[in-house]
Amino acid sequence: xxxxxxxxxxxxxxxxxxxxxxxxxxxxxxxxxxxxxxxxxxxxxxxxxxxxxxxxxxxxxxxxxxxxxxxxxxxxxxxxxxxxxxxxxxxxxxxxxxxxxxxxxxxxxxxxxxxxxxxxxxxxxxxxxxxxxxxxxxxxxxxxxxxxxxxxxxxxxxxxxxxxxxxxxxxxxxxxxxxxxxxxxxxxxxxxxxxxxxxxxxxxxxxxxxxxxxxxxxxxxxxxxxxxxxxxxxxxxxxxxxxxxxxxxxxxxxxxxxxxxxxxxxxxxxxxxxxxxxxxxxxxxxxxxx
Numbered sequence: 001x002x003x004x005x006x007x008x009x010x011x012x013x014x015x016x017x018x019x020x021x022x023x024x025x026x027x028x029x030x031x032x033x034x035x036x037x038x039x040x041x042x043x044x045x046x047x048x049x050x051x052x053x054x055x056x057x058x059x060x061x062x063x064x065x066x067x068x069x070x071x072x073x074x075x076x077x078x079x080x081x082x083x084x085x086x087x088x089x090x091x092x093x094x095x096x097x098x099x100x101x102x103x104x105x106x107x108x109x110x111x112x113x114x115x116x117x118x119x120x121x122x123x124x125x126x127x128x129x130x131x132x133x134x135x136x137x138x139x140x141x142x143x144x145x146x147x148x149x150x151x152x153x154x155x156x157x158x159x160x161x162x163x164x165x166x167x168x169x170x171x172x173x174x175x176x177x178x179x180x181x182x183x184x185x186x187x188x189x190x191x192x193x194x195x196x197x198x199x200x201x202x203x204x205x206x207x208x209x210x211x212x213x214x215x216x217x218x219x220x221x222x223x224x225x226x227x228x229x230x231x232x233x234x235x236x237x238x239x240x241x242x243x244x245x246x247x248x249x250x251x252x253x254x255x256x257x258x259x260x261x262x263x264x265x266x267x268x269x270x271x272x273x274x275x276x277x278x279x280x281x282x283x284x285x286x287x288x289x290x
Contacts, residue, residue: 027186027194030233034189035243036226043246046092050245053090057083065148080127084120088252091244093117093229094221099256101126102212106173107259108204110275111214113182114190115229116240118216121254125214128178131169131200152179166203173207183272189230190218196276201268210259211271213279221249 029035061083068076088095101109109128111118119130129150137143137153146153152172154165172179183201184194204211218229228247231240244250257278265271 027184027188027232029187029189029230031230031235031239032233034191034227034232035230035235036228037243043248047242047246050090050092051241054087054241054245057086057090061087062145065145069148077127081124084124087120088117088124091117091241092247093218093244093250093252095121095124095252095254097125097254097256099258101256102178102210102259104176106176106207106209107178108169108173108200108209108211109178109180109214110183110196110200110211110279111180111216112193112279113184113187114216114218115187115231115244116237117218117229117244117252118182121216121252122180122214125254125256126178126180128180129172131179131181162199166199166206169200169203170206173203173209179203183275187230187232189227189232190225191227193276193280196272198268198272201271201275204262205265205268205271208262210262211275212259213257213275215253215255215257215279217253217255219251219253220247221251226250 068079071079085095101107103126107126109122109126111122122128122130129152130146132146132151132153134153134155136146136151152165152169155161169179181200183196183198185197186194188194201211217225218227219225226247228243229240229250229252231237260271260274260278265274
């Protein structure tokens with residue numbers, strides 16, 4: 001089961017459009033302006049094979065959800081990790097994971113958001129209940145995976161529902177579960193990051209649990225960073241999938257930073273700033289679009 005939320009298959013027109021609520025931030029990234037092309041007609045047979053294998057792995061995961069639900073927690077988590085890595089690897093993306101996730105107990109795991117690949121990457125290091133917008137529940141296949149994976153759905157159009165959502169997340173954390181979220185609220189191309197929204201961090205403060213920052217980056221095996229996996233702006237899911245399976249030598253780098261202990265920051269603003277500071281790589285710029 002894929003315990004998470006993915007970007008919507010279609011998005012509003014690209015550009016620096018303002019969100020309508022605290023849950024609806026937008027990024028200035030767009031496929032035309034930010035995402036590098038990957039010669040779609042080079043290695044087409046290989047790309048088709050990857051796409052077919054990816055579909056088989058996803059369908060197999062959906063079919064095995066009832067069986068996985070009967071497994072003990074430890075075996076279930078190992079199965080989820082292996083399945084999520086299989087999703088990434090069958091898409092032709094290698095992984096480099098550094099650091100370690102907090103193995104047990106409640107923890108809020110937060111990461112920058114670039115691609116639909118981010119979700120299985122996070123689940124591969126520690127299965128967690130993802131925070132997702134309500135619309136995800138109605139998506140084909142993904143909605144089933146998200147609902148059965150214990151996703152915490154939020155209504156991003158209703159600010160009045162925000163305190164209840166924060167309390168629900170805090171209750172999950174108090175119960176000893178991990179919760180994973182992308183506090184930027186939107187995907188960016190990877191050249192820069194958006195500002196981390198503060199509301200989610202209030203849940204960690206209320207529950208008295210640590211926050212673990214995670215940094216996700218994509219690059220080619222021979223060195224340079226790549227924006228090919230980015231899923232931004234008006235991009236379609238099919239176009240993003242094709243870019244990924246068509247690319248050669250893509251590597252996903254997942255860096256897990258040490259958890260920030262509970263009680264180390266007095267309010268959600270300072271906690272959000274500290275977490276984003278830990279997650280940023282050298283030379284990255286929050287809120288700037290390069």
